[in-house]
Amino acid sequence: MTQQVRLTDLAHGGGCGCKLAPAVLRDILAGVPQAALFPNLMVGTETSDDAAVWRLNDQQALVATTDFFMPVVDDPFDFGRIAATNAISDVYAMGATPIFALAIVGMPIGKLSTDQISAILAGGAAVCAEAGIPVAGGHSIDSVEPIYGLVAMGLVHPDKVLTNRTARPGDVLLLTKGLGVGVLSAGFKQERLAPEGYAALIASTTQLNRIGAELAGFAGVHAATDVTGFGLLGHALEMCRGAGVSAEIQAGAPILLDGVEALARSGVRTGASGRNWASYGEAVVLPEGFDDWRRDILCDPQTSGGLLIALSPEAVPQVMARLVELGATAAAVVGRIVEGPPEIRVV
Numbered sequence: 001m002t003q004q005v006r007l008t009d010l011a012h013g014g015g016c017g018c019k020l021a022p023a024v025l026r027d028i029l030a031g032v033p034q035a036a037l038f039p040n041l042m043v044g045t046e047t048s049d050d051a052a053v054w055r056l057n058d059q060q061a062l063v064a065t066t067d068f069f070m071p072v073v074d075d076p077f078d079f080g081r082i083a084a085t086n087a088i089s090d091v092y093a094m095g096a097t098p099i100f101a102l103a104i105v106g107m108p109i110g111k112l113s114t115d116q117i118s119a120i121l122a123g124g125a126a127v128c129a130e131a132g133i134p135v136a137g138g139h140s141i142d143s144v145e146p147i148y149g150l151v152a153m154g155l156v157h158p159d160k161v162l163t164n165r166t167a168r169p170g171d172v173l174l175l176t177k178g179l180g181v182g183v184l185s186a187g188f189k190q191e192r193l194a195p196e197g198y199a200a201l202i203a204s205t206t207q208l209n210r211i212g213a214e215l216a217g218f219a220g221v222h223a224a225t226d227v228t229g230f231g232l233l234g235h236a237l238e239m240c241r242g243a244g245v246s247a248e249i250q251a252g253a254p255i256l257l258d259g260v261e262a263l264a265r266s267g268v269r270t271g272a273s274g275r276n277w278a279s280y281g282e283a284v285v286l287p288e289g290f291d292d293w294r295r296d297i298l299c300d301p302q303t304s305g306g307l308l309i310a311l312s313p314e315a316v317p318q319v320m321a322r323l324v325e326l327g328a329t330a331a332a333v334v335g336r337i338v339e340g341p342p343e344i345r346v347v
Contacts, residue, residue, distance in 0.1 A: 068149020080123025092212025
């Protein structure tokens, strides 16, 4: 039988921290010819949105996305759960209801046991079942590092699609989960993460962003995106660029997951937070004397992070009440949209 090994020992990075830095991705995509215009393609690559949207008819639009990464934890079942929750979140971020998924599997055969690989897939299937969808197929390869994720599909009414480009000045920014997943995962890999920190990591990254499928039913909800590999600042900046607006982020407003502040203050960080800041820091204004650890948290890659929702102030109480009903107890108002060039001011 293959010797059991730590999943994270087989990966050079983990979770959404594996994503290409925003500036690198922009350079790569700049050399890719734009697709021809298709009248039924409602959302493509124009504003780095969370998923593609294709109009099927007057009542239905198909939402399609894919997301996969390397392990952020060592428990195979938890890894599968986290990766699946993260992938399905892109469907929720567009205001859609997921309908089915396909598995993306790349595993180092000979280094991981078949039991470990099966547990990864079982974790993903368990989350899909929780979301009410099947894993209807997929594709697998023998790879150097363990990779798992999903192609996720959903349906939404064409008039109820949410995008990251429709925020309005005067909107409040609401984040549905706490921050610090990247810090916690780095602490885990360094064997510095306390049990309560690990519990917070798993609880946050396996919590489905179900509110997304309901957002179009709330008057005053204008835009949404999910906060993942580029951190809160990076995904908020994508929202600003898409809508041609500015944002103010309150530095102390996002709730931090258990253990994050202590680890961050002691210097624990991901390489991705530094790459993120280098990619978009020129579009962010920080207060004088702002602590590096606080900046790192605002740039921290959030594997399976929360939704960032732009909505009118009047809509906040109703949406917050529903989030509490769904168990999103770390939801918080973290800023607002204002008139101005596409940049962020941290206050």
